[in-house]
Amino acid sequence: MTDPVVIVGTGLAGYNLAREFRKLDGETPLLLITADDGRSYSKPMLSTGFGKNKDADGLSMAEPGAMAEQLKAEVRTHTRISGIDPGHKRLWIGEEQVHYRDLVLACGAQTIRVPVEGDASQAIFPINDLEDYARFRSAAAGKRRVLILGAGLIGCEFANDMSAGGFEIDLVAPCEQVMPTLLHPAAAAAVKAGLESLDVRFHLGPVLTRLQTVADGLEAHLSDGSVIACDLVVSAVGLTPRIDLAAAAGLQVNRGGMGGWGVENSRAQFGGLGGWAEVACPNRLCGGVAGNGVMGTELKTSHANIYALGDCAEVDGLNLLYVMPLMSCARALAQTLAGNATAVSYGPMPVTVKTPACPLVVSPPPRGREGQWTVEGQGGDLKVLCHDADGQLLGYALTGTAVMEKLALNRQLPALMA
Structure with a gap:
């Protein structure tokens, strides 16, 4: 029997990769393993639940059984992997050995614990x-x-x-x-x-x-x-990346800086701070993200047949924890797993922030591109633009009614990664 493609994680990354893969390959065995309950939901909607008066069941889109049927896959919930043996293409769940054809680590990131004194x-x-x-x-x-x-x-x-x-x-x-x-x-x-x-x-x-x-x-x-x-x-x-499993398996990991594999290696490296990581505030992460890094554009790690996706993926030095880049990566990796090696490319990647009190869309300038900022508008309706010395639009932040200009501006933006 053919060994399965194994995906670790059933968040947006894991389930969307499985969907994209099934569009291309309906026969290869597919196994998804998750430490949580395996329900399908959209993580960005967690910050809309109270305003919409929705409980957790109201945010859930499908139970794991329904997802297994939809994907022609096995979904194992509340299951933790105890180790990976890349040399023999196998992993362990307790004493059980599971062999894989390809392994995708889509295990995401975990919240940073703030040390606080007191009894509460x-x-x-x-x-x-x-x-x-x-x-x-x-x-x-x-x-x-x-x-x-x-x-x-x-x-x-x-x-x-x-x-x-x-x-x-x-x-x-x-x-x-x-x-x-x-x-x-x-x-x-x-x-x-x-x-x-x-x-x-x-x-x-x-x-x-x-x-x-x-x-x-x-x-x-x-x-x-x-x-x-x-x-x-x-x-x-x-957030901080879940890299313990990768590190224990001997994969290249990066726990704080950008170094590691260059794009010419088309390899992946875990852990890293890059791209739009929102980190300012000295010695603190202020609502920001610290990413697990995949260096290279085919989402490969330093071991054959192991890939990384989602919040644990730093692609060519960029760690973008948003839905649009995640979907671009899922589509590219699905092609690679189906036998058509495909590099990831990013066009403009604007982010819509869910703050209805002041609508906001932001597209930061590409890494390494410098420009001058200008501010137009007043009050809560601002168009903040960044242009380079030649007048090329590099990025923007639109607030209030100015968000209606995003489509026209997006057509002027450079790609983040060709």
Whole structure:
């Protein structure tokens, strides 16, 4: 019997790769392995659930059994891989050996744990997957005061969503502005003002140092001496790649810098900080991402027949944790797995941020391209553009009504990666 293609992870990366592969190959055995419950859902929708009054079941799109039938695949849930043997193309689940034809690591990233003193650290909730969301919704029943840690894209989306869902929001981050490495200060000020119109209270500069239980809830003590009363804390301080499995298997990993394999090697390397990684704020990840890196454009790792995809993929030095680049990678890798080796290419990759209080679309300039920024508009309706010395549009940030110009501007943008 033919050994299966094995995909580790059933998030957007894993399931979308399986769908794309099945369009090209309906016969090769396909096995998906996940440590969670295997339900299909869209991770970006986690930051819209409260505003839409949807629980975890409401955000789920399909149960694992339905996905297995749809994909002509076996889906093994609540299952952890204990080791990989690249030399013999096999992995272990406990004592069980599973041989693979090709292995795809789509294991994503995990939330960074913030060290906080006090007796209430259990009241700090990351929301990184559907099960996290379900736990937080359960804990939030009957509560109204939420403290959010992190002013990056995710922190701002949660602030907007939870405010729309009826919560009182305080947001703490050691930054001077929201989305500090993603947005020009003018656009950041517009987004902050939009969220403040929903009564979101910002505490930019200090960090949370102590979380203490009190009679009527929690007290959050900040490094500047201020104290915030709250009932729950949401951690949106950033993600770190799940690289332990890859490292233990002897794959090339990169835990902090960009080095490693060059594009000419067409190889993949795990761990890395690159692309649009939202990291500013000294010594902290402010709602940002630290990526697991695939260096090269065919998503290959340093071992034959092992690939990486999704939040653990740094493609040619770019680590883009968004749906559009993920789908580009899934389509390319599906072709490669089906026998047609295909390199990934990125056109313009604008990001729509889910902050209805101040609509926002942003397309940062390509890595290594320098330009001058200009700001047009007023109030919450801004067109912030970056042009190079020859007048070529490199990137933009559009807020408010200016987002309607995104399609016209997208046609002027250079590709991120040819």
